[in-house]
Amino acid sequence: xxxxxxxxxxxxxxxxxxxxxxxxxxxxxxxxxxxxxxxxxxxxxxxxxxxxxxxxxxxxxxxxxxxxxxxxxxxxxxxxxxxxxxxxxxxxxxxxxxxxxxxxxxxxxxxxxxxxxxxxxxxxxxxxxxxxxxxxxxxxxxxxxxxxxxxxxxxxxxxxxxxxxxxxxxxxxxxxxxxxxxxxxxxxxxxxxxxxxxxxxxxxxxxxxxxxxxxxxxxxxxxxxxxxxxxxxxxxxxxxxxxxxxxxxxxxxxxxxxxxxxxxxxxxxxxxxxxxxxxxxxxxxxxxxxxxxxxxxxxxxxxxxxxxxxxxxxxxxxxxxxxxxxxxxxxxxxxxxxxxxxx
Amino acid sequence: xxxxxxxxxxxxxxxxxxxxxxxxxxxxxxxxxxxxxxxxxxxxxxxxxxxxxxxxxxxxxxxxxxxxxxxxxxxxxxxxxxxxxxxxxxxxxxxxxxxxxxxxxxxxxxxxxxxxxxxxxxxxxxxxxxxxxxxxxxxxxxxxxxxxxxxxxxxxxxxxxxxxxxxxxxxxxxxxxxxxxxxxxxxxxxxxxxxxxxxxxxxxxxxxxxxxxxxxxxxxxxxxxxxxxxxxxxxxxxxxxxxxxxxxxxxxxxxxxxxxxxxxxxxxxxxxxxxxxxxxxxxxxxxxxxxxxxxxxxxxxxxxxxxxxxxxxxxxxxxxxxxxxxxxxxxxxxxxxxxxxxx
DNA sequence: CTTTTCTACTGTATCGTTACAGATTTCCGC
DNA sequence: GCGGAAATCTGTAACGATACAGTAGAAAAG
Numbered sequence: 082x083x084x085x086x087x088x089x090x091x092x093x094x095x096x097x098x099x100x101x102x103x104x105x106x107x108x109x110x111x112x113x114x115x116x117x118x119x120x121x122x123x124x125x126x127x128x129x130x131x132x133x134x135x136x137x138x139x140x141x142x143x144x145x146x147x148x149x150x151x152x153x154x155x156x157x158x159x160x161x162x163x164x165x166x167x168x169x170x171x172x173x174x175x176x177x178x179x180x181x182x183x184x185x186x187x188x189x190x191x192x193x194x195x196x197x198x199x200x201x202x203x204x205x206x207x208x209x210x211x212x213x214x215x216x217x218x219x220x221x222x223x224x225x226x227x228x229x230x231x232x233x234x235x236x237x238x239x240x241x242x243x244x245x246x247x248x249x250x251x252x253x254x255x256x257x258x259x260x261x262x263x264x265x266x267x268x269x270x271x272x273x274x275x276x277x278x279x280x281x282x283x284x285x286x287x288x289x290x291x292x293x294x295x296x297x298x299x300x301x302x303x304x305x306x307x308x309x310x311x312x313x314x315x316x317x318x319x320x321x322x323x324x325x326x327x328x329x330x331x332x333x334x335x336x337x338x339x340x341x342x343x344x345x346x347x348x349x350x351x352x353x354x355x356x357x358x359x360x361x362x363x364x365x366x367x368x369x370x371x372x373x374x375x376x377x378x379x380x381x382x383x384x385x386x387x388x389x390x391x392x393x394x395x396x397x398x399x400x401x402x403x404x405x406x407x408x409x410x411x412x413x414x415x416x417x418x419x420x421x422x423x424x
Numbered sequence: 425x426x427x428x429x430x431x432x433x434x435x436x437x438x439x440x441x442x443x444x445x446x447x448x449x450x451x452x453x454x455x456x457x458x459x460x461x462x463x464x465x466x467x468x469x470x471x472x473x474x475x476x477x478x479x480x481x482x483x484x485x486x487x488x489x490x491x492x493x494x495x496x497x498x499x500x501x502x503x504x505x506x507x508x509x510x511x512x513x514x515x516x517x518x519x520x521x522x523x524x525x526x527x528x529x530x531x532x533x534x535x536x537x538x539x540x541x542x543x544x545x546x547x548x549x550x551x552x553x554x555x556x557x558x559x560x561x562x563x564x565x566x567x568x569x570x571x572x573x574x575x576x577x578x579x580x581x582x583x584x585x586x587x588x589x590x591x592x593x594x595x596x597x598x599x600x601x602x603x604x605x606x607x608x609x610x611x612x613x614x615x616x617x618x619x620x621x622x623x624x625x626x627x628x629x630x631x632x633x634x635x636x637x638x639x640x641x642x643x644x645x646x647x648x649x650x651x652x653x654x655x656x657x658x659x660x661x662x663x664x665x666x667x668x669x670x671x672x673x674x675x676x677x678x679x680x681x682x683x684x685x686x687x688x689x690x691x692x693x694x695x696x697x698x699x700x701x702x703x704x705x706x707x708x709x710x711x712x713x714x715x716x717x718x719x720x721x722x723x724x725x726x727x728x729x730x731x732x733x734x735x736x737x738x739x740x741x742x743x744x745x746x747x748x749x750x751x752x753x754x755x756x757x758x759x760x761x762x763x764x765x766x767x
Numbered sequence: 768c769t770t771t772t773c774t775a776c777t778g779t780a781t782c783g784t785t786a787c788a789g790a791t792t793t794c795c796g797c
Numbered sequence: 798g799c800g801g802a803a804a805t806c807t808g809t810a811a812c813g814a815t816a817c818a819g820t821a822g823a824a825a826a827g
Contacts (some may be wrong), residue, residue: 148783150490166519171514181538195524491813
């Protein structure tokens, strides 16, 4: 046996990776036959298929991705376009885990395509389209009228979005029911005797801002509560949120209930409330979304609604694959309901 | 044999994505010449190179990855092996963002290779090696004697680890100085007059458990404090941590200081302390690591040390690329120091 | 004026796969 | 026995890139 040194850079060849040629040689068949046998083509004999499959399994044959990709154009890649800007609580990782979970059972690899949401959001999508580097794309931070959706739709690239759009294009998506969340949040606060309610809302250009607003307004109307305006969003820095809330609490318009669209925001809001000398559960109540159950640990008084990002990841992964397989987009749209704490 | 079309003759420019052939046609050169010109090979004329580069830029030429990969074996992929098991605070995403940031300026794509840390950790690494699906690998949750490191080293696969190993193999890594963290944490607690100190430690099989332990023990000795044993680790569920801490606080051996190796753990520890009727900053002090500044928002009394995972991601990305380029591993090892709050 | 050397460029084979157009054998029906 | 269909299998040519072994022409050497 020859002793190879492992040194800088080069990968040592595995004990020679098997190709179709290897199997062809071992079975005495042609390369084409082997290829077709492994795809279960109708013009290959049953016994031959069996033999080929046995040898392939035995050798641990895995098709060479570069070969397939070059010949067929199929990349076997799903691209996840991610904003790499600051994120306080890492819900992104849960989504990545969910997608990974689904892709693990398939031939697809997950490629992270980063971008900064201060830059042109079309850049990463255009890159993927122009270089043909993925069979399907998942995007988040969806806007009501999203140019990325427009572009991918137009170019026929299968994709799924985290969050709906509102542009007359039917496409796969998964969304959290922010409308129900906000509406029910108001209801829960009113049930606790609260009537003057503030909302820490999502950034205005994202789609779920709209749903949150609609739900909130509906809730106010339906359960007869009043809105107390809060000049901050979940994209505002925590320090600013805290200061704004503190000032609001000290003002004559202080709310007695508050709805928070993010858990990081909820923490800052709570800090503002306490800085003003008030206490959750006593002077004021809060309903907040959370992706992990930290909030409940921090302040059990917070009514914490769970948004399951791992589930969202799974749904998005499944949807984009199904879309690649030609399933109609209308069948690949799902909305998950807020999960309320027991009792 | 048939006369094939040659570069001088009848090649039609593709209306699709440009290839070397397109550029060859437009410049009137051979495909090989174009390829070599774009690589700045020494045997191509300066003026020719200039012309080729101009046309390539103009067409927005990007080499076809499948072509390169098939011919050269170079994948231009960095694989990040990630545990997809529950993670409370999402530090993983920060690491992903850091790596992405570095790779964005290169030809490398980032592929997420998931695995469950309850399963054999070698599976994803073996898959990458056997299918040759990456040029470099980044792994986390490094163990003192890590079989993945052993395997990749042996097969000559460039890699970088988050966390050191202790197995006589020199390889790129980035690590947080957990020893300094634990030692200084004890010091900070002693400075506050605390003497009976407990440690919420990392899971025993991971490498940084050792460093944390050494630092902690050194601190105890150096600053004359006593260890109060705590039967839990950061991998224990939050509910269990809380119960354990609560019981400990009620016992005659209650600590008056505690060091936490994770922020999620710190939240549970705090819950336990409060459940037992004690208060941070009054009866007991806590030093804890955090990857985002949530802890400080939740309980400003917690002395929160910042561990920068985005920075770690950047370092790991740079290290693995440098290793692929043949830089010696000894030059690709970095340790980042705990960042203490001001004052 | 020939030979050698050098510069600048090019054709061919190849990586592993699949589409496509045969090719061979078997098995019918009549 | 024969035409023809069915059932199986196979060779060749790509996909886009690069390694390698050239070649043509000019310049330098003799």
